[in-house]
Amino acid sequence: MLSSLRxxxxxxxxSGFNGLAAHLRFTFASALALLVxxxxxxxxxLLFNRELIGSTPLASFVEAFGNGLRFDLRLTxxxxxxxxxxxxxxxxxxxxxxxxxxxxxxASLTILLGLIELNxxxxxxxxxxxxxxQYLQEDPATVLSMLWHGFPVLQLLASWGVxxxxxxxxxxxxxxxxxxxxxxxxxxxxxxGSAWYTRAAVFGVLILVCVVAAxxxxxxxxxxxxxxxxxxxxxxxxxxxLNATLSLYDAAKxxxxxxxxxxxxATLPAEQAQAITRELLLTGNDQLVDAELAPVRRNFQPPxxxxxxxxxxxxxxxxxxxxxxxxxxxSGEGITPNFDRLAGEGLLFERFFANGTHTHQGMFxxxxxxxxxxxxxxxxxxxxxxxxxxxxxxxxxARAFNDLYVYNGDFAWDNxxxxxxxxxxxxxxxxGDYVDPVVADPTWGVSDQDMFTRAAEELAQLDxxxxxxxxxxxxxxxxxxxxxxxxxxAVVEGHGALDQHLTAMRYSDWxxxxxxxxxxxxPWFKQTLFVVVGDHGFGVPEEVTEMDLFRFNVPLLxxxxxxxxxxxxxxxxxxxxxxxxxxxxxxxxxEVQHQCWGRDLLSLAADDPGFGIIxxxxxxxxxxxxxGDRVLIQPxxxxxxxxxxxxxxxxxxxxxxPDAEAAQLQRQLEAYLQTxxxxxxxxxxxxxxxxxxxxxxxLASVGVPxxxxxxxxxxRKAREG
Numbered sequence: 001m002l003s004s005l006r007x008x009x010x011x012x013x014x015s016g017f018n019g020l021a022a023h024l025r026f027t028f029a030s031a032l033a034l035l036v037x038x039x040x041x042x043x044x045x046l047l048f049n050r051e052l053i054g055s056t057p058l059a060s061f062v063e064a065f066g067n068g069l070r071f072d073l074r075l076t077x078x079x080x081x082x083x084x085x086x087x088x089x090x091x092x093x094x095x096x097x098x099x100x101x102x103x104x105x106x107a108s109l110t111i112l113l114g115l116i117e118l119n120x121x122x123x124x125x126x127x128x129x130x131x132x133x134q135y136l137q138e139d140p141a142t143v144l145s146m147l148w149h150g151f152p153v154l155q156l157l158a159s160w161g162v163x164x165x166x167x168x169x170x171x172x173x174x175x176x177x178x179x180x181x182x183x184x185x186x187x188x189x190x191x192x193g194s195a196w197y198t199r200a201a202v203f204g205v206l207i208l209v210c211v212v213a214a215x216x217x218x219x220x221x222x223x224x225x226x227x228x229x230x231x232x233x234x235x236x237x238x239x240x241x242l243n244a245t246l247s248l249y250d251a252a253k254x255x256x257x258x259x260x261x262x263x264x265x266a267t268l269p270a271e272q273a274q275a276i277t278r279e280l281l282l283t284g285n286d287q288l289v290d291a292e293l294a295p296v297r298r299n300f301q302p303p304x305x306x307x308x309x310x311x312x313x314x315x316x317x318x319x320x321x322x323x324x325x326x327x328x329x330x331s332g333e334g335i336t337p338n339f340d341r342l343a344g345e346g347l348l349f350e351r352f353f354a355n356g357t358h359t360h361q362g363m364f365x366x367x368x369x370x371x372x373x374x375x376x377x378x379x380x381x382x383x384x385x386x387x388x389x390x391x392x393x394x395x396x397x398a399r400a401f402n403d404l405y406v407y408n409g410d411f412a413w414d415n416x417x418x419x420x421x422x423x424x425x426x427x428x429x430x431x432g433d434y435v436d437p438v439v440a441d442p443t444w445g446v447s448d449q450d451m452f453t454r455a456a457e458e459l460a461q462l463d464x465x466x467x468x469x470x471x472x473x474x475x476x477x478x479x480x481x482x483x484x485x486x487x488x489x490a491v492v493e494g495h496g497a498l499d500q501h502l503t504a505m506r507y508s509d510w511x512x513x514x515x516x517x518x519x520x521x522x523p524w525f526k527q528t529l530f531v532v533v534g535d536h537g538f539g540v541p542e543e544v545t546e547m548d549l550f551r552f553n554v555p556l557l558x559x560x561x562x563x564x565x566x567x568x569x570x571x572x573x574x575x576x577x578x579x580x581x582x583x584x585x586x587x588x589x590x591e592v593q594h595q596c597w598g599r600d601l602l603s604l605a606a607d608d609p610g611f612g613i614i615x616x617x618x619x620x621x622x623x624x625x626x627x628g629d630r631v632l633i634q635p636x637x638x639x640x641x642x643x644x645x646x647x648x649x650x651x652x653x654x655x656x657x658p659d660a661e662a663a664q665l666q667r668q669l670e671a672y673l674q675t676x677x678x679x680x681x682x683x684x685x686x687x688x689x690x691x692x693x694x695x696x697x698x699l700a701s702v703g704v705p706x707x708x709x710x711x712x713x714x715x716r717k718a719r720e721g
Contacts, residue, residue, distance in 0.1 A: 020194040020202065023093040025178035027083045030103055031076050033170055037107060038072040039065065041114035042240055048118045051496050051541050052125075052236040060232040067229045067241030070216040074224060075245055077214045079106045084210060087203045090194075096179075100171045107171075108164035113244045115156045121239070122497060123479065124357070125539035125548050128244045129618030130251040131358075134378060142413060145443035150480030226250070227638040233655070235543045251618065262621055263375030264673040276671035280611065285603055289593065294684045295675045297390075297595040300582065306603055307589030308560050312528040313396070313469040314459070315580070317362060318508060320477040321534030323352070323553035323647065324542070325505060330648030335492065335506050338513025339555070342532070346559035347567050349601065351574045351610070351647070353552040353626060354536040358617040359478075360414040362535030365577035367391050367471060368423060369596035370685060371613060373677055374621045374636075380419040388686035390595040392469060392581050393424035395687065402468040403427055406455040408475035408482065409445040425471075429454060441482035448476040448508050449484075452515035460522060473535075474511070477504040501538065529587050530559040533580060545643045545653035547624045547633050552614050553647055556580070560587065567602055574610035574626050575601045594687045597676055613672055625669040630656075632665040640666050 042065060046053075053061075077084075082102055086092035117128050124131065135143050147153060216224025229241030266273070274295050282288060286298040325335040328343040329350060355365040356372035360380050364370055368391035370379070379385045388394065393403065406429040411417035417428060431445030434454060439447035455472045462468050476482045481504040489510045492502040512532070519525055534554025544550055556575065575583075578598030585592050586600035601610065609628035616622060621636035626645075634640045642662040646652045656662075679685045 019090070020087070020093070020199060022178055022180045023083070023086065024202070025180070026096065026099075026175060027080060029174045029178055030083065030171065031080060033167075033174060034076045034079060034103075034107065034110075035069070035072055037110065037167065038068070038075070038243065041111070041244070042068050044114065045117060045121060046240055049122055049236070052539075052543065054234075054541055054543075056232075056234040056237055060234045060237040061240065063232055064229070064234075064237040064240040067231060067238075068243065070224055071229070071241065071243035071246055073213040074216055075110075075243055077210045079103065080210075084203070084206055087199050087206060090199075096175050100168075100175050103171050104164070104168040107167040108160070110245055111163045111167070112160050113248060115160055117244045118156075119151050123539070124617070125235070125239075125543070125551060126616065126618055127239055127242045128248040128251065130377075131618045132248060133252065137381075142410065142443060146480060149443055222637075225637060227635050230546065230635065230638070235546045235548055238546065264373060264623075264677045266674050266678075267670045268667070268674060270674075270678065273671040273674045276668055277675040280668055280672060281597065281599060283599060283604065285600070290688075294595055294686075295679050296597065297593065297687065299591055299593050300585065300600070301591045302586035302589060302600060303603055304589070306566070306586055306600075308529065308562055308566070308587045310527055310529040310560050310587060311467040312524055313392070313401075313531065313584055313588070314528055315366065315392070315469070315471050315531045315533070315584075316512070317359075317366060317471065317473045318477070318512070318532065318534050318554075319359065319474045320501070320505065320536065320538050321508065321554055322505070322537035322540070322550060323534065323555050324537060324540050324550045324651075325502060326555050329553075329555060332649065333492075333495075333502070335502055336509040338509045338516075339532070339557070341513065342516060342559060343555075343557055344569070345564070346530070346557050346569070347563050348570055349556040349575055350570060350572045351626075352533075352554060352556040353549075353574070353576045353612050353614055354534065354554050355552075355577045355612070355614055356617055357536045357551050359473075359535045360416075361617065362533075362577055363414070363416070363473075364389075364391075364419070366533060366535075366580045367393065367420070369578050369581040369594070369598060370680070371576075371578050371597045371672075371676055372615045373673060373680065374615060374623060375677070376680060377615070377617055379680075381415045384680050384683075385415070385419055386422055387680065387683045389423060390581075390685065390687040391423055392584065393420065395581070395585060395592060395594060396467075396469045397424040400466060402462050402466050404455075404458055404462065404468060404470040405429065405473075406451055406458060406470065407431075407445075407473045408448065408451045420471075427458075429458060439476075439482050439484050441480075443480055444475050444478065444482050447482045447484060448474045448511035449488075449514060451475070452511050453518070456515060456518045456522075459519065459524065462524075464524070472515075474508050476511070477501070477508045483507055498540070526561050528560070529584065530557075531580060531584060532557040532559070533577065542651045544645055544647065544651045545631060545633060546641070547614070547622065547631065548616075549631070549645055549647065549653070550651070551616065558583075558587075563587075571601065573601055573604060573608070574612050574628060576612035576614060576626075579610075579612075595679075595685060597672075611668075613669060623669065623673060625665050625672075627665060630661065630665070632662055632669060634666065634669060 083099055113128060120128060226242060230238040232238055278296055281296050282298060285302055286300050288298050290297045323329045325331045325333055327336050327340040328348055354362050361372045361377060364379050365372060368389035370389050376384060403425045404427045405420060405425050409431050411428055411430045434446045434450055437446040437450040439450060451474060459470060481500060483504060489506045492499050492506055495502055533556045537551045537553050540550050578596060579601050582596045582598055582600040583602060586603050611625060611627045613625050624631050624633045629644055631643050631645050632640055642656045642658060644654045644656055
């Protein structure tokens with residue numbers, strides 16, 4: 001009798017709760033509320049970045065919202081799992097307060113990610129991805145300062161709080177609305193809960209429905225993938241079809257995967273891939289060496305008539321110096337008058353691209369001559385970043401060049417000091433080395449004019465008995481923009497959300513012109529090859545192809561005595577940042593052994609249009625190969641697409657039907673990425689093998705402990721001691 005009463009009490013629903021039917025009503029109402037929330041967040045992203053709409057038809061955005069519903073349904077199923085499992089237990093169904101709290105917390109986190117994504121997408125033209133985790137791993141003080149000074153943090157937090165509270169109230173209202181009146185039996189006792197077999201049957205039906213919803217498709221094979229959102233001709237509309245929470249979850253899986261799910265998987269036999277890659281990179285001036293050890297190590301003998309009367313090299317890496325707004329490349333906005341003037345003194349490459357869309361990728365591509373590979377976008381901070389690369393520090397240190405690295409900020413960011421010290425650089429000037437700068441920005445450091453002024457001073461003091469190479473890196477053109485209060489240039493207006501960015505770019509251009517005016521009369525100036533190159537572009541309303549080529553398009557300008565007379569003032573050969581080092585070595589002359597993943601752009605055959613392989617930052621595994629005016633875009637697990645593109649004042653991307661050229665480009669793209677990835681993982685990317693370890697095994701093929709990264713002050717103390 002007592003056990004019967006206890007069992008009855010356990011199965012008795014809470015006061016005011018009407019069992020299974022009420023729980024199902026609450027579940028479906030909550031699902032509808034979540035789907036409306038996701039749609040509103042997507043609408044907010046659309047309106048916040050409305051400048052990207054351009055001429056995209058309304059139908060494309062309707063299609064994007066339809067695609068988005070499929071991704072939203074998947075996330076909704078994940079969030080509702082406790083409620084779905086609760087169908088099996090009357091007790092769980094009765095604790096509606098906890099279920100309401102769970103739904104409110106999930107909705108609040110989703111709202112937070114949606115608000116973060118507003119500015120994230122405006123900055124990077126990508127949904128939330130592994131860049132989020134990358135910034136979390138960087139110096140917290142710098143990241144927090146960048147966010148505080150660069151974005152409306154208080155407004156976003158206030159909006160988050162209000163929206164989260166609104167969702168909590170909404171779920172409370174839905175809970176009361178769906179509760180239902182208690183049913184009373186003829187005897188006056190409350191009706192007992194649904195039988196276990198009824199709940200089990202309902203649960204089975206719910207599972208079938210949720211599996212279909214979570215898969216997002218009725219087709220056989222793989223479930224819904226991110227590529228299924230790419231159904232329109234508009235990149236912006238396609239991105240809108242994704243879900244921020246799911247995108248960040250996928251990025252986390254790839255970012256923290258121990259088996260590198262996001263690295264490039266071999267698609268060709270290794271020997272075939274290596275042969276195709278060698279055919280791509282080796283020219284008539286190259287002789288392959290160590291073929292059994294390294295894929296593309298060669299002796300490069302540049303043509304004698306391509307050498308210039310220079311002994312020094314200065315590489316100027318310009319932050320966010322987008323080709324879209326460079327006057328010499330066709331822009332009419334007047335953002336870069338000084339660069340345009342300098343372009344008249346040298347050789348400008350009109351089809352030049354960054355290998356990635358972040359500064360650290362521009363650094364290791366331009367200086368270490370290694371490409372931006374899927375799975376290794378943060379190469380400078382990974383164990384593989386301790387490998388020896390065939391870059392400018394390695395090659396010119398072997399020729400006894402002095403070196404200098406001048407930067408506005410902290411060398412700990414992106415592990416710059418550790419990476420470049422390991423590659424052979426010794427002289428670092430960073431944010432802690434400036435005295436009374438014009439701008440002391442709390443986030444990044446000093447302004448570009450401070451950096452260039454200090455660079456001019458340091459270059460003037462270098463030992464003249466030895467040649468030198470220097471890397472000068474700007475930073476003012478990066479959020480939150482280190483600019484003086486009294487600007488020496490006119491503020492840019494009329495470009496909406498880009499006004500502040502373009503003002504910073506105009507300021508960086510002014511500082512660049514001022515630097516050249518400062519050093520023009522120095523005795524070393526006429527003995528120096530200047531290389532001015534953008535580290536990456538940035539998002540603009542004109543998205544040329546789904547690869548958004550303006551995020552990659554940057555200028556490359558070479559200034560040196562006699563360069564225009566020898567090579568002309570313009571070149572339209574395609575190149576990327578991995579071509580910078582071999583192009584520099586070709587101007588210095590003399591045979592050099594290297595394993596650069598690019599080529600000397602000024603010693604190619606006349607009929608060679610050049611090529612480049614590019615990849616965006618973050619977890620997006622889309623890659624592309626550019627040759628001439630064609631670009632083949634290969635999304636992960638999707639069919640490749642071929643375009644004819646045009647940059648400059650009238651940009652355009654025209655989709656082309658697949659043809660034999662597309663098949664060849666795809667094969668070359670796959671071979672290049674496969675071979676470079678294998679080379680990196682085997683630690684065989686240097687200009688030569690390291691000295692043998694005990695037993696005669698090359699150190700490049702064993703696990704060599706990497707010396708801990710040194711700060712600039714440690715490097716200076718070691719040098720002075």
